[in-house]
Amino acid sequence: QVQLQESGPGLVKPSETLSLTCTVSGGSVSSDTYYWSWIRQPPGKGLEWIGNAFHSGRTNYNPSLKSRVTISVDSSKNQFSLKLSSVTAADTAVYYCAREIRTGQPRWYFDLWGRGTLGTVSS
Amino acid sequence: QSVLTQPPSLSGAPGQNVTISCSGASSNIGADYGVHWYQQLTGSAPKLLIYGTKHRPSGVPDRFFGSKSGTSASLAITGLQEEDEADYFCQSYDTSLTGSYVFGTGTRVTVL
Numbered sequence: 001q002v003q004l005q006e007s008g009p010g011l012v013k014p015s016e017t018l019s020l021t022c023t024v025s026g027g028s029v030s031s032d033t034y035y036w037s038w039i040r041q042p043p044g045k046g047l048e049w050i051g052n053a054f055h056s057g058r059t060n061y062n063p064s065l066k067s068r069v070t071i072s073v074d075s076s077k078n079q080f081s082l083k084l085s086s087v088t089a090a091d092t093a094v095y096y097c098a099r100e101i102r103t104g105q106p107r108w109y110f111d112l113w114g115r116g117t118l119g120t121v122s123s
Numbered sequence: 124q125s126v127l128t129q130p131p132s133l134s135g136a137p138g139q140n141v142t143i144s145c146s147g148a149s150s151n152i153g154a155d156y157g158v159h160w161y162q163q164l165t166g167s168a169p170k171l172l173i174y175g176t177k178h179r180p181s182g183v184p185d186r187f188f189g190s191k192s193g194t195s196a197s198l199a200i201t202g203l204q205e206e207d208e209a210d211y212f213c214q215s216y217d218t219s220l221t222g223s224y225v226f227g228t229g230t231r232v233t234v235l
Contacts, residue, residue, distance in 0.1 A: 037224075046212065046226055046227070046228055046229045047161075047169065047212055047214075047226040047229075048226070049223060049224035049225070049226070060222060060223075062223050062224075063223060096168055096169070101174075105175070106157045106159075106174050106175025106176070106178065107157070107175075108156050108157055108159075108215070108216040108224070109157065109159040109171065109174045109175075109214060110159075110161075110169075110171065110214075111171050111174070111180070112171075113168040113169055113170065113171075114168065115167075115168050116168050
């Protein structure tokens with residue numbers, strides 16, 4: 001049974017970089033079937049897709065965050081990571097990692113999610 | 124930035140039926156990218172409920188039914204149960220945002 005688990009510092013200062021890691025267990029990030037995504041949810045609000053990465057290094061980002069986001073896959077550790085730079089209080093959210101179905105039919109959805117980790121931006 | 128519009132809240136007594144709407148556009152739901160639904164219980168991560176408009180993952184009860192017409196989609200819950208009290212989000216892929224996934228605004232379903 002594949003599981004995803006987010007980890008990383010829960011508190012980041014304004015203007016610094018939020019760095020999170022998602023560890024995949026029971027499956028491989030090097031699978032050709034899946035992309036690996038980050039999605040966030042500010043407290044009490046809706047969901048926002050941040051971006052994704054494929055094991056080949058290909059990435060796609062939400063245009064509204066693209067200038068500040070880097071997502072990468074580390075096949076040797078079976079992990080993928082998120083870096084969000086120049087954070088402000090508006091970036092405070094629960095950050096979820098998710099497995100994305102992007103091939104075959106149907107596609108373009110997230111079939112497996114991590115439990116989420118709260119990233120707080122505060123001085 | 125939610126571009127799919129859902130009613131903020133709905134409620135129903137146990138056994139009743141509720142239908143959640145999800146209004147989009149020709150660049151997302153109206154395009155051939157499918158619409159998907161997630162259930163989020165309080166304090167938990169979202170869970171895939173419906174994919175490809177109408178398909179249920181293994182383990183999802185058949186009282187959840189998805190459909191689509193034009194640029195809108197719907198999630199029907201028939202025979203509402205207490206454990207269905209949750210937030211529900213629709214999701215699609217939008218070509219007008221340089222290839223970006225979009226979510227609905229979310230609907231809180233309360234079981235009276």
